[in-house]
Amino acid sequence: MTLLITVFAAIICTVLWYKNAPDGKMRLGTLGLMFWGASLMWLVDAIFEYAEKGAEFFTPAPEDMLNDAYLGLSVVALGLAVWLVIILIKDPKGVIKAALQKGK
Amino acid sequence: MACFLVPAAEAIVTTVAAKVIERKEKNGGSVNIxxxxxxxxxxxxxxxxxxxxxxxxxxxxxxxxxxxxxxxxEVVPWFPFLTAAANAEDAAAMLREMATAGVGMAVLVTLVWAGMVAVSSAIEKRADKKQTAAERES
Structure with missing residues (x-):
């Protein structure tokens, strides 16, 4: 479930990045790459788990699935928070810089 | 257990490499290798x-x-940070997982990146050829 949620997040980010290209100001590519990196890593984890458990891997207990979904959403939230921090630091549209200059 | 440490270690190496290459690209006059x-x-x-x-x-x-x-x-904010590092048996299992899943993660991410580089290089070469052909025609 964590892998699935992260893959969906990666796909959505990639579509948004493509839609806004070539304007990369919002750094959606960075966010997409972060989610793709995590997705690939969890894919390897899933392959090892499948090799160990077999078909049982596809029928997790509802409680485990709920916990994994909760983790998946938390992972997406962390990814978005990291991306937001990058955006605020890099300030690609100069919004923060302008606001600070206004305050002076 | 601690499989993510392998790609993290690779990330340190590639970050340093990217900085060195970037400096060389800027200083060497050749913006692009x-x-x-x-x-x-x-x-x-x-x-x-x-x-x-x-x-x-x-x-x-x-x-x-x-x-x-x-x-x-599996990771805690106090020493030794990895719960599996507390005893020898768990530590051995952790190292085994790092050597299998961890290395697998690093290799898969690197292979996908290599594919991205190959595709982008091919697209750039095609664009270059098109421009050269357009210049010859005009």
């Missing part, structure tokens, strides 16, 4: 830029996997 080698006329992403894609995937993936490990109680 690919361009200098092929005599390209179109704008291309420098190799340091392409290496940054790998850095982002490795750092981002490792950071998100760190959360998963904290979630499952």
């Amino acid at each position: 690919d361009n200098a080698a092929s005599g390209s006329k179109t704008a291309k992403t420098p190799f340091s830029g392409k290496l940054r894609w790998l850095n982002t995937m490795l750092w981002g993936g490792s950071a998100l996997l760190l959360l998963e490990h904290v979630w499952h109680g």
Whole structure:
């Protein structure tokens, strides 16, 4: 479930990045790459788990699935928070810089 | 257990490599290694830029996997930080997991990145050829 949620997040980010290209100001590519990196890593984890458990891997207990979904959403939230921090630091549209200059 | 440490270690190496290559690209006069080698006329992403894609995937993936490990109680904010490092038996299992799943993660991410670089290079070469053909025609 964590892998699935992260893959969906990666796909959505990639579509948004493509839609806004070539304007990369919002750094959606960075966010997409972060989610793709995590997705690939969890894919390897899933392959090892499948090799160990077999078909049982596809029928997790509802409680485990709920916990994994909760983790998946938390992972997406962390990814978005990291991306937001990058955006605020890099300030690609100069919004923060302008606001600070206004305050002076 | 601690599989994310392998891609994180690779991320440290590739980040340093990207910084060194970027400095060389700026100082060496040749903004782009690919361009200098092929005599390209179109704008291309420098190799340091392409290496940054790998850095982002490795750092981002490792950071998100760190959360998963904290979630499952495998990483704790106190020494020795990895719960599996507390006893020899768990430590051996952790090292085995790092050597299998961890290395697998690093290899898969790197292979996907290599594929991205190959595709982007092919697209750049095609654009370069088109521009050269257009210049000959005019």
